[in-house]
Amino acid sequence: MSEATEKQTYNPTVLEHRWQERWAETDLYKTDDDPNKPKHYALTMLPYPSGDLHVGHWYAMTPSDSRARFMRMNGYRVFFPIGFDAFGLPAENAAINRGIHPYKWTMSNIENMRGQLRQMGAMFDTDSEIVTCDPEYYRWNQWFFVKFFEKGLAYRKEAPVDWCPKDNTTLAREQVVGVDRRCERCGTPVIKKNLAQWLFKITDYAEELLDFSKIDWPERVKTLQTNWIGRSEGAEIAFEVPGYEPIEVFTTRPDTLFGATFFVVAPEHPAVEQITTLEQADEVRAYVEHAGRMSEIDRTDVTREKTGVFTGAYAVNPANGEEIPVYAADYVLLGYGTGAIMAVPAHDERDFEFARKYGIEIRTVIAPRDWNGKELTEAYPGEGMMVNSDGFDGTPSTQGKKAITDWLEERGVGRAAVTYRLRDWLISRQRYWGTPIPIIYCPEHGAVPVPEEDLPVLLPEDAEFMPTGESPLKLDEGFRNTTCPICGGPAERETDTMDTFMDSSWYQYRYLSPHYDEGPFDPERGREWLPVDQYTGGIEHAVMHLLYTRFFTKVMRDLGLVDFDEPMLKLFNQGIILGEDAEKMSKSRGNVVNPQELVDRYGSDALRCFLMFIGPWNQGGPWDGRGIEGIARFLRRAYSLVAGGDPSGAQSDPKELDRRTARLVKKVTEDLEAFRFNTALAALMEHTNYLLGVKGKVEDDQWAEALRTFVLALAPLAPHHAEEMWALMGLPYSAHEQVWPTWDESLIEAEEVTLIVQVNGKLRDRIEAPADISEDLAKELALTSEKVRPHVEGRQIRKSIYVPGRLVNLVVT
């Protein structure tokens, strides 16, 4: 092929295809295990195999790939794997609606997406691919479950749980979102159901999960997790209830104990039935029943008037021996703290409202500033001097918290305590397409874990998919009936499956050795690559996946599997790509952008570069159908730098070319380091425009060197184009195995600078001057400027500021 024809046949899709094949043939992206290089584990969140890659996948993965490529060129051995989060509801729904088996549906989607991933031109190490619905994978979910069970971190409990009536399954607390409590997956409002479910004791790690000191994660994620865990410091205080056992309360304000004038227990609190007096029984029963029937949304509606009912019982305030009435009221939640509170109406808004309504005494025990000694007209939740508190009067409330706690502790009726909002992770799902929970129920021995050598418990292939609200496996007699591993007697298997967040909690470990069968991962590979150095993915998983995987790693550490505390050292959250109408992309809105069409038309480099160019990666933004044309134009222009003939001659300023090249390398290096793909591309565009302007006016060797550097700087962002240009320049395969260019800092500073001249801070002139111009000379030049003179004439120069090599500011009267 002659150069002339090559020039005319610039066709990005053709050249991209050619290189994708060459890369595959030559195993270019096989992970480099050279122990002399520092390791870099780069990870992008694994996709759900929905059938096709959408623009969101491209937006998540291609910048992540560019960053991994950049690291590779910088001398790291980079591990950049990909896999499929293959269990989950859409597969099962496809089975119900269309009669396709979830396995078939999932695997054919995966096959399709593998091809689409190849088109991305990413450097994924496909040898380490994982598919989570493969028994080879989920076997280890079960293995972890058993380990958790043995450590007491997996337990079964019957309790009111969140149930999605559309997906027909229970959910973890994290998977119920918004004030109106909707299912995170499908948006349906959840309801409460009383069910026996398996939970993981993530709350045991609440305190440690609040420690982010070992990771460099976005503040946003750390804040979301911190708020979600919701740590409160205070005290637990026991209140005697005559005729019953003492009831403990949790309070963050032990300093207000003397102001507790009533006591409230949640309607579902086990004490309610015991303490209610005969006279109050009917009323209490009616109230409790009513509360139970109310929807969670109504019940937690903050604007609703407080309701409650007197139980007839009294509790003894341990501070002053006063008997205070015990109410059952639904503003107290069973699941938080101890499910009971001491009510201090003067210093808590909710208690205040309740006391007003039921005519209960409101006793001020913390004096607000300028307090007149009268009853408060609204709750005062702030700090102040303690009053009406016997020996504690005059103590500032900030000190009173500890003083009262110590006093109670001495008397054995209280102690300092910490409470978390975080709940244990409910992992049971009443669905088919997930990992079977490896538990056998024996009438003799109760819940028995399946012995390790019997794992995996295979998901039976021939299940019936009836959306009955029961686990489909329950209907499968062959699966359900088994024998007890301890006594061999007839027993039944657990028929629920695991939350799919289980799969993604440890997948980064499995990538290292996807076929290893002595453990979840090969420890030798682990020592070589762990932990993940750079993780990228969406913010939507801040309190789900990202919390669960941290929890998992801590448990794995405690099991001796790893010797570090955090799974991913650095995290970057990309934003969301919206439709052209700036709305979320959805089929119903008709604003979905199809990446396949774009790849066919403009090529993958254009698509990936455009997604990176659209704005800061963590910001996302609306799609712009015309914008991609600008990128396609840029790539064509860049390509044309090498594709034409090269008439040469030294006419342009050679120093300028070297200076600009050095600046480009510095800019792109710093930008890619910090995930600023948009400005890196802007610099590459600017440089391309400059190069086209001087093309043919530069001496051969210098031009070749400048171009070589440019192509390398382009390589992580537009890998196919860079490879093609590299080859056209006659350089040896492959551009992606080259060392990232460096720059000479001394070249960067120009000898001539544009000096800014201001008068009273206003720009008046620009003067070309030597970079090292002296202050005196700069000021003199400024004063003699034609443009400056009119603004200075007839006035006094009171002061002048000089910023070396940048500006002169004359301050005049």
Place this chain on the structure above:
RNA sequence: GCCGGAGUGGCGGAAUCGGUAGACGCGCCGGACUCAAAAUCCGGUGAGGGCAACCUCGUGUGGGUUCGAGUCCCACCUCCGGCACCA
């Protein structure tokens, strides 16, 4: 209510340390090429005024600090996200 984040041309955005506001791209306007169009190339493009040189205004609003503020401080407005009877 509490906790985050953000407001810059017609649009996406840049200005990373307090020092030329609007890089780069889209769009638009003008020109070259063409029978014509597309593509491509060249030039222009914050607003207002002026023939022009230039001048004035301009980064959500109002104040402040400073020789100088998109950037720092105070108060506020708007939008987005999260949490919310959590004791």
